[in-house]
Structure formats: structure tokens, C-alpha cells
Amino acid sequence: MHAKVRVRVLGVGMGPQHVTGEVAEALGTVDYVLAAEKTADDQLLALRRAIVAAHPGPTGPAEVIAVPDPERDRSAGLSAGGYDAAVADWHDARAAQYAAVLTERGGTAAFLVWGDPSLYDSTIRILDKIRALGVDADYDVLPGISxxxxxxxxxxxxxxxxxxxxxxxxxxxxxxxxxxxxxxxxxxxxxxxxxxxxxxxxxxxxxxxxxxxxxxxxxxxxxxxxxxxxxxxxxxxxxxxxxxxxxxxxxxxx
CATH class of the missing domain: 3.30.950.10 (Tetrapyrrole methylase, C-terminal domain)
Known part of the structure; x- marks a missing residue:
């Protein structure tokens, strides 16, 4: 039986200047931030690091753990069904990778969501998949500028x-x-x-x-x-x- 993990889903707009006071306070409570790394020179990962660095906790900024992002079928000619299937497979692969890190590390983790988590973002869906994999994760969601x-x-x-x-x-x-x-x-x-x-x-x-x-x-x-x-x-x-x-x-x- 694994220990419970706390996860915070934080909307961060488009960078440090859009982080609300509520989200800034939340960043100070987390042990680490999980972030997808899409390329060897991922500028969006660098921007996530800048957000974390701009809002440190009592002992400094949270650690950012980069997780290599699984490949996804992005073919231009995908049908609606093909697109949905490709995204579902991608989310399953992401959930498995994040579940492994959360199980190993425990503590309090955060995901930084561009814009707001309620609009065309799948972090909450992926967390549901992580929980279905057996990770005892309790999470909250804070909004961001969309x-x-x-x-x-x-x-x-x-x-x-x-x-x-x-x-x-x-x-x-x-x-x-x-x-x-x-x-x-x-x-x-x-x-x-x-x-x-x-x-x-x-x-x-x-x-x-x-x-x-x-x-x-x-x-x-x-x-x-x-x-x-x-x-x-x-x-x-x-x-x-x-x-x-x-x-x-x-x-x-x-």
C-alpha cells in the first residue's frame, strides 16, 4: 500500500506575470513540479522553470522534474476517431510515467497548466487515469488566466x-x-x-x-x-x- 500523494493542479496563464496570488502561495507548498519535456531544448519547460523560480517556498524554489513526453500521432489526415484514439493513447502513456514518479517520490507535487485547467487541458483527466492505476492521489485545482x-x-x-x-x-x-x-x-x-x-x-x-x-x-x-x-x-x-x-x-x- 503506497502512501497518499497530494497533487496541486495550478493554472499559470502564460508565464510568471500571470500567476495569481493564490497559485503563487500554492507553489510555496509543493515539494516538486512534474513537467513534460517534449524536446531536448524545450522552451516551454524552461518557462515552467522560470515560473517556479519566481515563486519560491520557505526553503527555495520547488524542484522541477522533467518527464520525457511520450510520442503522439500528429498526422494531418487523422479522422476524428483516429485523433481521439491517438490522444487517448498519449494520455495513457503520460499517466503511466507520472504515476511511476508520484509513487516513488510521494509528498506534494504540482502540475503547471498553461492558461486555465478548465479549457482544453487534460491534466485532470490524466490524474484520474493515475488514480485508476492505483496511486492514492488527492488533488486540488486552482484557476489561471485563460x-x-x-x-x-x-x-x-x-x-x-x-x-x-x-x-x-x-x-x-x-x-x-x-x-x-x-x-x-x-x-x-x-x-x-x-x-x-x-x-x-x-x-x-x-x-x-x-x-x-x-x-x-x-x-x-x-x-x-x-x-x-x-x-x-x-x-x-x-x-x-x-x-x-x-x-x-x-x-x-x-
């Missing part, structure tokens, strides 16, 4: 018209949302623009942002057909500065 919040703030806008909804989805499901009749759509987890289908949306308005809150932040807005040619160069510019790129956009029928 990409949609940052997008709205940077463009000085409200994400929806008065009394109207905003539909949140992924870029690969954009046309599904349009077919369903959605006309105010916020898309996250976006691939490069050449892999997105903007058919029929040429006259819609787009508000787009990449690496929001980071040094390489990029912003574009206007009629979608006019903005579209600038998306790839802007993504490349963000990547050159930060070493990584994540973007989010809102499209609305004019």
Missing part, C-alpha cells in the same frame, strides 16, 4: 454580443461549428492556418492572437479574408522570439 481572457483583453473586446453566446471549440472542428449554425466561434488548439478550413467565412471578422502575454505576442484583426495571409508569418514571428507558438482566435459573422 487564453480567451487574454485574447479579449488584448483586442479590447467582449467575446460575445449582448445576450448572445460564444461557442468554444478547436480549430479542426471549426466547420462543424459553422454547420451547426454557430456564428460567434472561439477556436483553440489550432494547427497552422494551411490546415484550417475557413471556407465560407471570408467576410466574417477575425480577432487572432499568438503567444499572448509572452515576448513574441502577435495580434491581428479584421475581415478574415484580409487577415488570413498574415497568419502564417505572424505565427513564425512568435516562434522565432519564444521558441514555441500557441494561438487562439475568435471569428464572428459580420
Amino acid at each position: 487564453a480567451p481572457q487574454l485574447l479579449a483583453a488584448r483586442h479590447r473586446m467582449v467575446l460575445h454580443d449582448v445576450g448572445r453566446p460564444v461557442h468554444i471549440t478547436t480549430g479542426r472542428r471549426l466547420q462543424d461549428a459553422v454547420t451547426e449554425g454557430q456564428d460567434n466561434i472561439l477556436a483553440m488548439l489550432n494547427p497552422p492556418p494551411d490546415r484550417l478550413d475557413f471556407t465560407g467565412l471570408e467576410d466574417w471578422t477575425m480577432w487572432w492572437g499568438a503567444n499572448l502575454g509572452a515576448p513574441g505576442e502577435q495580434l491581428l484583426t479584421g475581415r478574415l479574408a484580409d487577415v488570413l495571409p498574415a497568419l502564417a508569418p505572424a505565427r513564425d514571428a512568435a516562434r522565432r522570439v519564444d521558441g514555441w507558438v500557441m494561438d487562439v482566435f475568435l471569428v464572428r459573422r459580420t
Whole structure:
């Protein structure tokens, strides 16, 4: 029987400047931080280390334990079912690796989640898988500043018209949302623009942002057909500065 492990799931926005007082206090209570290492020169791992260093506990910053991230099938032509299966396999592999570390180390661990844990992040799902593997883990979740919040703030806008909804989805499901009749759509987890289908949306308005809150932040807005040619160069510019790129956009029928 393994000892109980405490895990803290902490939303950290896009860097040290977005860490709330609540999350900063929580960072001071953990023994170590578990973080995926995607490449040998993982700039997002470096950013996680900067967040931890900026918010030390009584004896200094928590230790950051880098766990090599399992490979995932990212083929451009995956069907919806194939994509879901690839992600499920990836999550299973992640859960097994994290479970091994938590079982060995015990104590209080943390996962740092980009943006907010409630939006297109699977840390909570992976923790459920870890518990199913037999790890006695008790966890709490603290919110962070999300990409949609940052997008709205940077463009000085409200994400929806008065009394109207905003539909949140992924870029690969954009046309599904349009077919369903959605006309105010916020898309996250976006691939490069050449892999997105903007058919029929040429006259819609787009508000787009990449690496929001980071040094390489990029912003574009206007009629979608006019903005579209600038998306790839802007993504490349963000990547050159930060070493990584994540973007989010809102499209609305004019």
C-alpha cells in the first residue's frame, strides 16, 4: 500500500506575470513540479522553470522534474476517431510515467497548466487515469488566466454580443461549428492556418492572437479574408522570439 500523494493542479496563464496570488502561495507548498519535456531544448519547460523560480517556498524554489513526453500521432489526415484514439493513447502513456514518479517520490507535487485547467487541458483527466492505476492521489485545482481572457483583453473586446453566446471549440472542428449554425466561434488548439478550413467565412471578422502575454505576442484583426495571409508569418514571428507558438482566435459573422 503506497502512501497518499497530494497533487496541486495550478493554472499559470502564460508565464510568471500571470500567476495569481493564490497559485503563487500554492507553489510555496509543493515539494516538486512534474513537467513534460517534449524536446531536448524545450522552451516551454524552461518557462515552467522560470515560473517556479519566481515563486519560491520557505526553503527555495520547488524542484522541477522533467518527464520525457511520450510520442503522439500528429498526422494531418487523422479522422476524428483516429485523433481521439491517438490522444487517448498519449494520455495513457503520460499517466503511466507520472504515476511511476508520484509513487516513488510521494509528498506534494504540482502540475503547471498553461492558461486555465478548465479549457482544453487534460491534466485532470490524466490524474484520474493515475488514480485508476492505483496511486492514492488527492488533488486540488486552482484557476489561471485563460487564453480567451487574454485574447479579449488584448483586442479590447467582449467575446460575445449582448445576450448572445460564444461557442468554444478547436480549430479542426471549426466547420462543424459553422454547420451547426454557430456564428460567434472561439477556436483553440489550432494547427497552422494551411490546415484550417475557413471556407465560407471570408467576410466574417477575425480577432487572432499568438503567444499572448509572452515576448513574441502577435495580434491581428479584421475581415478574415484580409487577415488570413498574415497568419502564417505572424505565427513564425512568435516562434522565432519564444521558441514555441500557441494561438487562439475568435471569428464572428459580420
